[in-house]
Amino acid sequence: MQFTTIALSALSVSSALATTVHVVKVGSANGTLAYSPNSLVAAAGDMVQFQFAPANHTVTQSTFDQPCQPISLHSNVTGVFSGFMPVTASATETPTYTIMINNTTPMWLYCSQASHCQKGMTMVINENIKANASRSLEAFQALAKTATVNLAAGSSSNGTSGEISASSTGSSSSPSSTSSSSSSSSSSSSSSNSTANGNAATAIKPSEALTLGGLLALGVALFL
Ligand SMILES: [Cu+2]
Numbered sequence: 001m002q003f004t005t006i007a008l009s010a011l012s013v014s015s016a017l018a019t020t021v022h023v024v025k026v027g028s029a030n031g032t033l034a035y036s037p038n039s040l041v042a043a044a045g046d047m048v049q050f051q052f053a054p055a056n057h058t059v060t061q062s063t064f065d066q067p068c069q070p071i072s073l074h075s076n077v078t079g080v081f082s083g084f085m086p087v088t089a090s091a092t093e094t095p096t097y098t099i100m101i102n103n104t105t106p107m108w109l110y111c112s113q114a115s116h117c118q119k120g121m122t123m124v125i126n127e128n129i130k131a132n133a134s135r136s137l138e139a140f141q142a143l144a145k146t147a148t149v150n151l152a153a154g155s156s157s158n159g160t161s162g163e164i165s166a167s168s169t170g171s172s173s174s175p176s177s178t179s180s181s182s183s184s185s186s187s188s189s190s191s192s193n194s195t196a197n198g199n200a201a202t203a204i205k206p207s208e209a210l211t212l213g214g215l216l217a218l219g220v221a222l223f224l
Pocket residue numbers: 027033056057058111112113116121
């Protein structure tokens with residue numbers, strides 16, 4: 001009886017730790033200049049994993065009013081920038097870039113390669129046309145079409161890069177990270193920076209989430 005109760009509480013601990021991962025395809029094998037999907041709704045705490053198809057794309061955050069330019073040029077927000085992700089047509093690994101959503105403020109994203117931004121490689125996370133009907137993805141894409149420049153950010157920020165094997169693309173499995181920068185110290189400092197400067201996303205550390213889950217499970221086991 002007691003064992004059942006504890007087993008059930010262990011289950012609820014693990015479901016509380018479960019994280020929603022939204023997968024976004026960046027480009028496609030046949031060269032589509034788009035994100036798919038190009039609009040998604042994500043709650044605070046959700047993760048968004050971008051999976052890069054062959055070519056050389058980016059995920060870069062802009063303001064609504066200045067598509068195709070890093071948000072850092074027009075606000076004090078560092079913003080999201082994956083860096084350029086060169087992928088050959090024969091690649092067997094798919095590079096990924098994963099962010100955690102901090103809040104539901106609309107996040108406008110574009111590809112800073114060549115004229116991809118102008119050609120439709122733009123998207124939104126948490127579009128909010130109830131709050132402002134003019135700030136739709138459609139309006140953002142119309143603005144992007146007429147943008148006179150397409151700029152990359154200085155260096156990648158606010159996300160975790162990794163790789164998954166090509167065969168698993170399209171699944172919403174937990175992202176794996178091969179980044180060597182996933183130290184706990186950089187994680188805590190980057191989250192506090194991001195909170196301070198209003199970023200709507202931060203780096204996620206899947207390895208730490210797993211460790212936390214393991215520690216909690218251990219705690220439950222010891223309680224037994
Ligand atoms: Cu692109």
